[in-house]
Amino acid sequence: MFVARSIAADHKDLIHDVSFDFHGRRMATCSSDQSVKVWDKSESGDWHCTASWKTHSGSVWRVTWAHPEFGQVLASCSFDRTAAVWEEIVGESNDKLRGQSHWVKRTTLVDSRTSVTDVKFAPKHMGLMLATCSADGIVRIYEAPDVMNLSQWSLQHEISCKLSCSCISWNPSSSRAHSPMIAVGSDDSSPNAMAKVQIFEYNENTRKYAKAETLMTVTDPVHDIAFAPNLGRSYHILAIATKDVRIFTLKPVRKELTSSGGPTKFEIHIVAQFDNHNSQVWRVSWNITGTVLASSGDDGCVRLWKANYMDNWKCTGILKGNGSPVSGSAQQGNPSPSLGSNIPNLQSSLNGSSAGRKHS
Amino acid sequence: MEELDGEPIVTLIPGVDSKKQMCFDWGPGELLVCETSFHKKGKSETVPGCPFIYIVRKDVDVYSHILRKLFNESHGIFVGLQRIEELTGKSRKAQLVRVSKNYRSVIRACMEEMHQAAIAAKDSTSSRQFSSQVSILSAMELIWNLCEILFIEVAPAGPLLLLLLDWVRLHVCEVDSILADVLGSENPSKHESFWDSPGNTQTLTELELKWQHWHEECERHLQDGTFVSSPHLESLCKIMLGDEAALLEQKNLLSNWYHFLVTRLLYSHPTVKPIDLHFYAQSSLDLFLGAKSRPEPLDNILMAAFEFDIHQVIKECSIAFSNWWFVAHLTDLLDHCKLLQSHNLYFGSNMREFLLLEYASGLFSHHSLWQLGVDYFDYCPELGRVSLELHIERIPLSTEQKALKVLRICEQRQMTEQVRSICKILAMKAVRNNRLGSALSWSIRAKDAAFATLVSDRFLMDYCERGCFSDLDLIDNLGPAMMLSDRLTFLGKYREFHRLYGDKRFVDAASLLLSLMTSQIAPRSFWMTLLTDALPLLEQKQVIFSAEQTYELLRCLEDLTSGRPEQGEPDQQLQDDDIEATKVEMLRLSLARNLARAIIKEGSLEGS
Numbered sequence: 002m003f004v005a006r007s008i009a010a011d012h013k014d015l016i017h018d019v020s021f022d023f024h025g026r027r028m029a030t031c032s033s034d035q036s037v038k039v040w041d042k043s044e045s046g047d048w049h050c051t052a053s054w055k056t057h058s059g060s061v062w063r064v065t066w067a068h069p070e071f072g073q074v075l076a077s078c079s080f081d082r083t084a085a086v087w088e089e090i091v092g093e094s095n096d097k098l099r100g101q102s103h104w105v106k107r108t109t110l111v112d113s114r115t116s117v118t119d120v121k122f123a124p125k126h127m128g129l130m131l132a133t134c135s136a137d138g139i140v141r142i143y144e145a146p147d148v149m150n151l152s153q154w155s156l157q158h159e160i161s162c163k164l165s166c167s168c169i170s171w172n173p174s175s176s177r178a179h180s181p182m183i184a185v186g187s188d189d190s191s192p193n194a195m196a197k198v199q200i201f202e203y204n205e206n207t208r209k210y211a212k213a214e215t216l217m218t219v220t221d222p223v224h225d226i227a228f229a230p231n232l233g234r235s236y237h238i239l240a241i242a243t244k245d246v247r248i249f250t251l252k253p254v255r256k257e258l259t260s261s262g263g264p265t266k267f268e269i270h271i272v273a274q275f276d277n278h279n280s281q282v283w284r285v286s287w288n289i290t291g292t293v294l295a296s297s298g299d300d301g302c303v304r305l306w307k308a309n310y311m312d313n314w315k316c317t318g319i320l321k322g323n324g325s326p327v328s329g330s331a332q333q334g335n336p337s338p339s340l341g342s343n344i345p346n347l348q349s350s351l352n353g354s355s356a357g358r359k360h361s
Numbered sequence: 362m363e364e365l366d367g368e369p370i371v372t373l374i375p376g377v378d379s380k381k382q383m384c385f386d387w388g389p390g391e392l393l394v395c396e397t398s399f400h401k402k403g404k405s406e407t408v409p410g411c412p413f414i415y416i417v418r419k420d421v422d423v424y425s426h427i428l429r430k431l432f433n434e435s436h437g438i439f440v441g442l443q444r445i446e447e448l449t450g451k452s453r454k455a456q457l458v459r460v461s462k463n464y465r466s467v468i469r470a471c472m473e474e475m476h477q478a479a480i481a482a483k484d485s486t487s488s489r490q491f492s493s494q495v496s497i498l499s500a501m502e503l504i505w506n507l508c509e510i511l512f513i514e515v516a517p518a519g520p521l522l523l524l525l526l527d528w529v530r531l532h533v534c535e536v537d538s539i540l541a542d543v544l545g546s547e548n549p550s551k552h553e554s555f556w557d558s559p560g561n562t563q564t565l566t567e568l569e570l571k572w573q574h575w576h577e578e579c580e581r582h583l584q585d586g587t588f589v590s591s592p593h594l595e596s597l598c599k600i601m602l603g604d605e606a607a608l609l610e611q612k613n614l615l616s617n618w619y620h621f622l623v624t625r626l627l628y629s630h631p632t633v634k635p636i637d638l639h640f641y642a643q644s645s646l647d648l649f650l651g652a653k654s655r656p657e658p659l660d661n662i663l664m665a666a667f668e669f670d671i672h673q674v675i676k677e678c679s680i681a682f683s684n685w686w687f688v689a690h691l692t693d694l695l696d697h698c699k700l701l702q703s704h705n706l707y708f709g710s711n712m713r714e715f716l717l718l719e720y721a722s723g724l725f726s727h728h729s730l731w732q733l734g735v736d737y738f739d740y741c742p743e744l745g746r747v748s749l750e751l752h753i754e755r756i757p758l759s760t761e762q763k764a765l766k767v768l769r770i771c772e773q774r775q776m777t778e779q780v781r782s783i784c785k786i787l788a789m790k791a792v793r794n795n796r797l798g799s800a801l802s803w804s805i806r807a808k809d810a811a812f813a814t815l816v817s818d819r820f821l822m823d824y825c826e827r828g829c830f831s832d833l834d835l836i837d838n839l840g841p842a843m844m845l846s847d848r849l850t851f852l853g854k855y856r857e858f859h860r861l862y863g864d865k866r867f868v869d870a871a872s873l874l875l876s877l878m879t880s881q882i883a884p885r886s887f888w889m890t891l892l893t894d895a896l897p898l899l900e901q902k903q904v905i906f907s908a909e910q911t912y913e914l915l916r917c918l919e920d921l922t923s924g925r926p927e928q929g930e931p932d933q934q935l936q937d938d939d940i941e942a943t944k945v946e947m948l949r950l951s952l953a954r955n956l957a958r959a960i961i962k963e964g965s966l967e968g969s
Binding site for chain 1 (some may be wrong): 369373374376378381382385387388390391392394395398399412413414416417418421715722744751752756758785786790792793794795815
């Protein structure tokens, strides 16, 4: 891997989240300076900040993009106990020329009584829907029934998790065999708190979310959680960031064997557990095909985990800071492209054999 | 079974304090990384300075323009191999060897271009980089060639050495020519006749016998002291007898252990059988390197090949080369040779698919090479389709041309959900930018009835405000697509009404107008507009609407005015009511007059 670009972030305070849009051509950053910035990638590959505005009255913890089927829509959540939905307005041609765009607030979600710690849009096949979770232990699911009118959002569900929540993840599977599902992680550190990872499933009959599973083996505070994209598997894969990195599979037990009408029962297996970070793991996230998991921890590294063709998980890459300052101009990254070799010795062993030899 | 292991590769991010934590996000082809602190507090305590955002990528090779040719041409060979009609027996082998040689010639062509670039490079850094790439390509060709000889050509004893000789010659050409000269001058006749007809007119045993005789003769010469006067000739004779020590003395002429191996075999075991090869290979490696040197990755790869351990070859190459190109194509070819199964690797086809998926995924991060990736996914039976679905919907639709290209690929493969989604994204973008015609055509292509209704409504609203239609071409030529949604049908038909009116086909226009209301295709909100459109037809000199039709119109009007609790604001409603009332009065009057005229016309003798 190599650093292709370095972009001066220009926030006045700590950045808490960075988020690519669906196509990887726009990104959003949010910060303790209470603002969100949107960056656009030009044809030449340079990134420019096309919008920067104050979004909340407290640190902004997370920012996330809706699926482009719904237009250019962002959601943010903050310490100020609110979450907000933003839409880009196609500006006057002057603005376009200056490379600026405008984002307007479509709605503020004020139901939480405490810091809102995560906000995530639901998979697109569920319509324009999002979930928030708060330190008050409640997951709230909102829906905008009219995609063309983003100022109308209604609170559809309130799920009480009983513990302070830190993260949520929607199951991206759009298979008809799977009901909508959401996983919730808790970073509650009190020793009595048992259910650090809970999984809720939507029931078509009751029209409510009901608890389907609790991962009992996860007893330490959970900082992040992520379902993997589903490549047509019948089972689900869930990654957890806690005192280590854990990957679970959840295999739905056939409905005939359970009482019909209740939530699905799952066979839960842990397929990997890594403590390489040697410290708390704070973020986990899957690549778009669900073949590589990235995690970052207190040790200052981002680690990449991959399963080989025999389904064994290993660490295949590490990103870490080297402490040296970045050179001034910043945009263009390092090496010009080359057919690389991971092992420098390969080159020297080649130099012995090919043209580079003495003609004595 | 061993897996693809190797230490994780560390990438350093300059500028990030190694004590700081990092947050990140995945994009379709890259990672976004940024310094942060995970220990959240309500307010920040210190301002840690403005961090940078980093874009981190893998698959660096896809960005090289010289390698692009390699990717393009090998793609052609790959696809050809998948589609080729499988011959049988010897012809099949020849077929596969041809494919292998094609791959190698593509590598060599790339090497040559890279070499030229190295020479032409303006600064020493790029020159060095190009040169190192030449070295790596050279290694690839070396390994591939050996694999071709051992695994694909499967040369039996006898010809095997000839092929290995060629192989070494190709990659170590200069030294070999020196040696050949030296040797040739000493024992020309014996040497040449020996190699003149290898296996064509003689059986292996005959060959062995002949060689044995010659070998013994050489030994006798040595023992008799024929060469005692010249140590040079003596050591030459020893070499020809395959004396390892003598050979090693000439180490500086032998560039590496496999050159040593082949030379040694030439003089001591020219009819070496494939299964014995690894024994000589290992000892050659040990002898050549001596006690102090350790084998390097390339050595391990070649050794694995000599041991006929295909799996090991692939594994070592996967670790040694940072790009999946080499192992993906080689493994695929070996799979076509039915080699992966015959070695009882129970993950046989899975490994091929795994490597192809890796390679193809890498191509998708490139703005044009992704098109090659599509074909690779096509030939991955298990996960190819779903991988393609996930990758293709992420391709940025920067131009209409690109969007159409992507859509065509999806449509060819019946990826209906991806087609729908992509069209929806484009339709939404068009609506937000007020390009209604574009939005409509994308909605139609997406077969998205709901969105088509929405866009049609916008068109109609537009018409009400401006009194004319935009994008007439599109609406006029909807064809069967009109059926997608009722609103769209109405839009099309309403436009048709205007056309008929413009063509002065008043009777047809009138019928159409009426049917729009009676068939309930027109939204109620639009009925007033339609009825108002009827006015000019009612006021014409000739009677256009029949009595029957006029009754219908009256009924529609009553329908409209009676059940009408408006949901607008009270003030607006009053205002609207005034305007509405006037309109209604005018309509009633017009309709009444028309009715009268129609009855008279139909009742009289000319009317019918």
